[in-house]
Amino acid sequence: MDQKRLKVGWFTFSCCEDSTIIFTELLNQHYMDWKNKIEFVHAKVLQTHNRWEKMDVAFVEGAIASKDQEEKLKKIRSLATKLVAIGACACTGMPSAQRNHFDDATKEEIKVLLDAFSQADKVKTLEEVVPVDEKVQGCPMVESQFLMVLNKYLKEFKII
């Protein structure tokens, strides 16, 4: 397999992982086409040996709910030439960010749990932490938008 392949990472933060499920279902139809065009350098849902290394595109789902997640997202950004926000939580924060909108009494009620597990006071979108190159909206992500972005990068990185 000598053909140059797009180096892709798939990462998940705070969310329900619905777009990961959609992504694994897209493999049903597209894997035979993608296997010679895409190399998964990091995709925990698919493989055990994942690498923290330079990649062409990082697809990132989920909102950012802690300092540790912020640092991890910055690390991904530093390794990825392009970073794509995947799904509603990554793009808009919601519904993972629903606690941002609780009233003061409810915020006080949940504070003990936030403190106990080092969760940030506010849940953030990816764009509030790092620059984002593309967004694939939807809850779960809209498949056609994802395929459009992927194909765009396959061309941009001269894979096809």
Add this chain to the structure above:
Amino acid sequence: MHTTNADISIEELSKIEGAASCEMKIRDGKLTECHFGIDEMRRFFTTAIRGKPVTGVPGAVARICGTCSNAHLLCSLKTIESAIGITPTSQTMILRQLLNFGLIIRDHALHLYVFVLPDLFNRDSILAFDEQNPQEHQLLHDCFDMKEAGNKLSIIAGGRSVHAPTPRIGGFSKIPKKEDLAALIPKLESSREKIIRLIGIFLKSDLKLETDASFLALVNHDFSFLDGVLTTSGGTAINPADVMVRLERTQLSYSQASSYKLDGKIHMVGALARLNLNRAALHPNTKHDAAEALSAFPSKNIFHNNLAQAIEILHAIDASIDLIHHYEALDEKIPESIKTEESVGIGIIEAPRGILFHRYEITPDATIRKAKIIVPTGQNQAGIEAAIRDWVQNNLDKSEEEIKKNVEMIVRAYDPCMSCASHFLKLKVER
């Protein structure tokens, strides 16, 4: 060899639904501490739906988990309908079962082919299977075909395989066409030989780790996943109203998710529990073609949870084919308005990973006053920890790599869902 003190850590456990952590201390050749915790950042769904109209709740709580979203959706509908006194039509129940069987096929297939099978073939990933090897080539393609069959079934029944948009309180907003569902029958029928092949692989597997846990499952006449009598391995029926009390919650300092025990003792939910307690209700064709595999049950071997899931896929296929034949696509409407009074609803279904409980207190103006949700992984959490402890204590002479690999395989056997909890498992062993 680690017979005295040592530190081992695994971070980012792969091929599970979500994330968890496991920390172990081994001192003087003995396992002195074993903490299995779930690290999901809490998203406070039961808090967020307080005061919200019940009509929006099923779609909202589906977002607890992308993996089991339609299970949460169906459990939420059942809970609300039980509170406000709506009895779904038989057609609605057929469509809900089809939606759920699609989920069972797709979700179990993801777990078995993508997460578990690479362990049995010593591969890093299903995508690393050797296409020149006839068996591995076959299984790779079986994986995609099987997931696709489940995915398509859910899409046609509910409009989408994740966060299905058409199921509503009292029915479906869009009635699927009979011909669209009937068109799936050839794909479902051709999937039978694939899953029978997988059942054979798990039947031959010699992985064994027995649990002392009791089992908890819905027992019914048709293995529908959506109804039945909550029953323990002793055969005792549990009143739904009592179960929230009998499930004792423990907030562990090292876990974001609450851990539950039944009457203070570890219990197990999921496919193994269902096969142990309700296998007589499987579809006759499933019982016929999986007879040899079914002779392995009842079983205390946690790795038989994989075998049980494979058998459940076959049942979901056989039962779906029957349901599609009976489906008439009647033009049924959903209720235009919902009348409520002060009420309490309890919904219990079998999600792919086991018993799922929703309980809502509903106000006269049809909003949620209070909600409680108990997910399967919270119930299995203590059992997973006990199984890890049991295996490690008896295998302290194994290499660090072997311990890591086996701990991951034990966790995977339970098929935990950490989106209802987490995103990676950090395993830290201190010796």
